[in-house]
Amino acid sequence: MLAHIVLAPLVLFAALRSVRLVKNYLTARKFGLPIILLPVSFEDLWWIPLRPLFSWVERLPFGLGNWYLYTEMGWPMIDGNRSVLRYGENFVLCAPSGIQIATAYGPGLEHVLKNHKSWPQPGAQSQLFAFYGQNVTSTNGAEWQRHRKITATAFNENSMREVWTDAVERTKQLDLPTKQDRSLKEIRSTFDILAMSLGFILDNVFLTVATNGVTSVPDYLLPKTLLRLKVSLNEFKKYMEEFVLHQMRLSNQEGIKSRTKSLLEGMVNANEAEKRSGDNRFTKQYLSESELYGNLFVFNLAGFETTASTMTFALSYLAGNIHVQEWVTEEVDQHYTNSDDRDYEKVYPKLVRCLAVMHETLRLASPAPLLVRTPTIVDEIPVITATGEKSIAIPPGVMVGMNGYGAHLSPRWGHDADKFNPSRFVTSSEKGEESLRVPDIGMFLPWLGGSRVCPGKKFSQVEFVAIVAQILSHYRIEPLLKWGEDDETARHRLLSVLDDKFFHVSAHLKRPDDAGVRFVPRMRA
Numbered sequence: 319m320l321a322h323i324v325l326a327p328l329v330l331f332a333a334l335r336s337v338r339l340v341k342n343y344l345t346a347r348k349f350g351l352p353i354i355l356l357p358v359s360f361e362d363l364w365w366i367p368l369r370p371l372f373s374w375v376e377r378l379p380f381g382l383g384n385w386y387l388y389t390e391m392g393w394p395m396i397d398g399n400r401s402v403l404r405y406g407e408n409f410v411l412c413a414p415s416g417i418q419i420a421t422a423y424g425p426g427l428e429h430v431l432k433n434h435k436s437w438p439q440p441g442a443q444s445q446l447f448a449f450y451g452q453n454v455t456s457t458n459g460a461e462w463q464r465h466r467k468i469t470a471t472a473f474n475e476n477s478m479r480e481v482w483t484d485a486v487e488r489t490k491q492l493d494l495p496t497k498q499d500r501s502l503k504e505i506r507s508t509f510d511i512l513a514m515s516l517g518f519i520l521d522n523v524f525l526t527v528a529t530n531g532v533t534s535v536p537d538y539l540l541p542k543t544l545l546r547l548k549v550s551l552n553e554f555k556k557y558m559e560e561f562v563l564h565q566m567r568l569s570n571q572e573g574i575k576s577r578t579k580s581l582l583e584g585m586v587n588a589n590e591a592e593k594r595s596g597d598n599r600f601t602k603q604y605l606s607e608s609e610l611y612g613n614l615f616v617f618n619l620a621g622f623e624t625t626a627s628t629m630t631f632a633l634s635y636l637a638g639n640i641h642v643q644e645w646v647t648e649e650v651d652q653h654y655t656n657s658d659d660r661d662y663e664k665v666y667p668k669l670v671r672c673l674a675v676m677h678e679t680l681r682l683a684s685p686a687p688l689l690v691r692t693p694t695i696v697d698e699i700p701v702i703t704a705t706g707e708k709s710i711a712i713p714p715g716v717m718v719g720m721n722g723y724g725a726h727l728s729p730r731w732g733h734d735a736d737k738f739n740p741s742r743f744v745t746s747s748e749k750g751e752e753s754l755r756v757p758d759i760g761m762f763l764p765w766l767g768g769s770r771v772c773p774g775k776k777f778s779q780v781e782f783v784a785i786v787a788q789i790l791s792h793y794r795i796e797p798l799l800k801w802g803e804d805d806e807t808a809r810h811r812l813l814s815v816l817d818d819k820f821f822h823v824s825a826h827l828k829r830p831d832d833a834g835v836r837f838v839p840r841m842r843a
């Protein structure tokens with residue numbers, strides 16, 4: 319009897335899902351693309367905590383467990399270009415919960431990105447980081463424009479000078495002279511300057527979403543993890559409140575013109591200025607309190623996570639590719655190390671190779687592996703099949719997943735597509751002047767493109783170049799040797815650790831303790 323009570327709902331659940339899978343399969347067939355059937359998808363929130371228990375599925379014979387990979391949100395980060403080589407640049411993931419067309423085909427990607435108004439993020443995904451309030455990532459249309467206008471005001475050229483100086487100063491404080499040997503785990507935490515509470519929220523981000531409203535539940539009703547989550551959410555809110563208060567006090571002090579010390583401060587200032595201007599009584603052009611915190615949270619998140627991820631990979635790639643490092647150091651010495659004038663305006667535009675290192679790092683280890691969109695009305699996108707290009711009509715509700723890793727590792731990049739070679743982003747004029755050469759967004763999309771391009775793109779570039787120039791002007795970065803190991807073996811070990819990554823808000827290494835780097839002080843002539 320008890321068995322019946324337990325089994326009956328499960329059988330009904332499985333039957334309903336089978337019906338939905340068949341229905342979705344019939345729709346998916348119309349696209350004329352290869353189809354991969356999934357019994358479950360990462361859109362099924364209940365699957366996320368259960369997924370690790372089923373890792374044995376991948377070891378089933380005859381490819382029976384191939385579907386398992388695609389049930390992880392950031393699967394292209396693990397897959398690289400393997401699926402593209404096997405199924406082509408576009409294929410369909412068909413699950414009971416929905417249909418997703420994964421595409422790495424340039425014209426298709428370009429179409430979706432350039433028409434962001436008719437290709438918004440699907441509702442559930444856009445709300446992922448909205449637990450403090452609506453924000454620039456969670457909104458679309460006119461609402462998104464309002465959020466974007468106010469938050470982007472802070473991203474002007476003046477603030478880039480501050481970003482440059484600030485990044486150089488922070489790099490000087492990394493304590494490299496006293497701690498020269500660092501595992502890749504330590505490298506990551508070197509740049510993870512996040513408050514502990516934000517770290518905990520990110521580690522449990524799906525739990526945070528699933529238990530939205532946890533902050534209003536009394537402590538005694540909460541199990542240990544949820545209680546810690548509640549404390550972390552409150553702590554981070556408090557941190558943001560203190561930050562806003564501090565900023566408002568500064569801008570209210572008579573005679574003190576507060577400098578745009580950081581972009582977050584700039585954002586608060588822009589919001590205050592909009593409020594004061596008085597033109598907004600009928601058309602609200604500033605952020606409500608919850609929206610301000612919603613934005614402060616996503617800017618903290620988007621800024622710090624991506625920097626920590628990109629720096630970890632970039633410094634490791636430089637250590638593992640010593641000739642590339644020498645090539646970059648040559649440029650750093652010419653324009654930075656040996657220069658009295660290290661002003662942002664003078665030096666930054668000349669550090670082309672440093673910026674190329676960032677582009678190459680993001681090509682191989684982008685923090686955003688799969689970005690999903692769905693059309694508001696039926697729209698056609700170009701796809702490529704064995705018989706050539708064609709257009710397929712996508713109805714609302716069907717997702718298009720932009721497979722950044724498939725695009726970044728495509729054979730279109732040449733025979734060395736899987737190798738770290740930043741010089742592919744550099745071109746030389748007849749006079750020998752170097753400049754950056756970046757392919758269009760259909761081929762290279764780490765910051766995305768179109769109007770919804772990452773607002774922190776320039777910020778992240780300036781910050782990255784400043785950190786790399788400052789480090790290379792003083793240190794040579796080498797792979798950390800294990801006892802008795804030679805240089806070549808250590809280098810291979812380091813690069814193989816870099817290949818083993820997974821997605822959790824950004825790119826993470828699966829085995830960050832298995833390799834490390836050494837910052838060796840450079841001898842000056």
Ligand code: HEM
Binds near residue numbers: 620686689
């Ligand atoms: C290596 C550095 C970075 C990379 C690769 C990167 C990448 C991206 C990508 C791919 C998106 C689009 C996400 C989507 O539409 O689903 C995005 C959006 C965004 N990024 Fe970045 N980002 C970086 C650094 C930053 C920094 C430093 C900030 C802030 C200071 C920032 C703030 C944002 C915000 C607020 C959005 C949402 C924009 C919108 O929806 O209109 N990012 N970023």
